[in-house]
Amino acid sequence: MHFIITDAWLAKSRAVHLSGTKLVVAFVGLSFSLMLLAAGLYHWVFLKGAREGWPVIGTLVKLVVKDEFEQRDRFMRENLDAMARKLGEMQAKMVQLESLGERVSGLAGVNPADIKVPPGRGGALVGGRPLSMEELQATLADLDALTVERTDLLTVIESRLLDQKLRTMMLPTQQPVKAGHLGSAFGWRIDPFTGRSALHTGLDFQAEPGTSILAAAGGVVVTQEVHPAYGNMVEIDHGNNLITRYAHASRVWVKVGDVIKRGQRIAEVGTTGRSTGPHLHFEVLVQGVPQDPHRFLAAGRDLAAPQVAMQAGPSSLRHAGHR
Template sequence: MHLIITDAWLARSHAVHLSGTKLVLAGLGLSLALMMVAAGLYHWVFLKGAREGWPVIGTLVKLVVKDEFEQRDRFMRENLDVMAKKLGEMQAKMVQLEALGERVSGLAGVVPSEIKRVPGRGGALVSGRPLSMEELQATLADLEQLTDQRVDLMTVVESRLFDQKVRKMMVPTQKPVSLGQLGSSFGWRIDPFTGRSALHTGLDFQAEPGTSILAAAGGVVATQEFHPAYGNMVEIDHGNDLITRYAHASKVWVKKGDLIKRGQKIAEVGTTGRSTGPHLHFEVLVQGVPQDPQKFLAAGENLPAPQMARAMAPAPAAPGQR
């Protein structure tokens, strides 16, 4: 394409040659410039019309804004409905948990009414109308308070159950010799050395020498010594002025101050001290007064099978030998 440009008096002329590529680039540049100018004018006119409330533009702006608000409100409503449903499910589960807590607290001897309660609305979140954000927040606050209350109750129940378990583990209800036969019982009998009537303050378990002697309950070794009458003797303090005594042992596996678990091996059957043959002399003393050990052992035998298995699970033997 050739263009000849002349001045007004035709004195001078200038020829311009435009190829196809240059024409395309020129067209694109001109189109881009026109688009930018149009966009700038549209933006300016639209903003000015929106600010000054021009009839047509103002109505168009209101329609656009209204549509955006409706879409946003619909999105929020859908999310609020989902949140309300989930919250209702959580509240229903909290009601079930509360009922379970009431039953467990009864087993632990805890009265839930004694624990500070926080007023809440409770119940499942059921409503026939859409819920607002404020209502959801209020329900969440109530649920949080109820959760804190349940945590407090369960903490007290756990503490009480743990205390009960420890107390049971500290009561001598386990037989101290698993492979022994009961000989002399608690009470008055003819003394084998003097031939006179004397009070036998414990139970005798006849067993082979070397048979393991097990702690009847958990506690702390209060005494480990050789006694003229009891021979090699071990006394375990279980707290609450309750002590068990194990006498005539051939070997002792613990020392004073050791922490003892229920069923732990503490000694071996022997015939040391004032004894006529290999056996274990087992005593239970409350505030220093001998009690019939058979009453304690019978209480252990009357426990339900699962509880008995847990209470009498043997502990590993103490390492080393004294």
């Protein structure tokens, strides 16, 4: 494309040649300049009209702002409703946990009032009207406080139940010989060596030589010796001045100072010492005084039954010990 520019005053002419590429570049540059000019003019007019409250522009601004606020409010309301439903579910679970904690505390012998836990609370969290952010925050604070209180209660219950379990594990309620059957019982009998009446201070379990002798409860071995009357003998201290004695063993598998678990093999049945045949002589001593081991073993059988343990609770051992 050719352009001829003529100057009448100077009587001169000038020819301008534009190729296709230059023409496209010029057109794009002109279009971009016009777009920038229009955008700047629109922005200036819109801002000026919004600030000065021009009728048409002011109305448009109000509509845009109103729609934006409505969308934001709808989004927040949907999230608040979802949070309210979640809080309602959490509160229902806390009520269930509170009820469970009260029942378990009764089994553990813990009074919830002693650790300042408030009485049970219930009711629905989400009512007939939407909750505000302030109400949700207040409910969250209450729920957090209740969680702390429940945690304190359950911690005390756990400690109490663990203490009870340890006490139970330290009571000699495990059968010391599984394969044997009961011979002489605790009490007065005719002594097989002298033929006179004498106090039999334990239980005799008749069994084959080499039968495993098991610890009736956990404890520490305090005696392991060869006794003139008891033969190979082991004594285990279970704490609280309670000791179990295992006599006439053929072989002993523990030594003084060993920590023993309930049901652990400690020796083997034999006929050493003052004995007429292979058997285990089993004694329970409280403060050095022989007790009837049958009462402890019977209490262990009672505790092994889940229904009896749930109904009797911690008192089952005391009850069994006085039969």
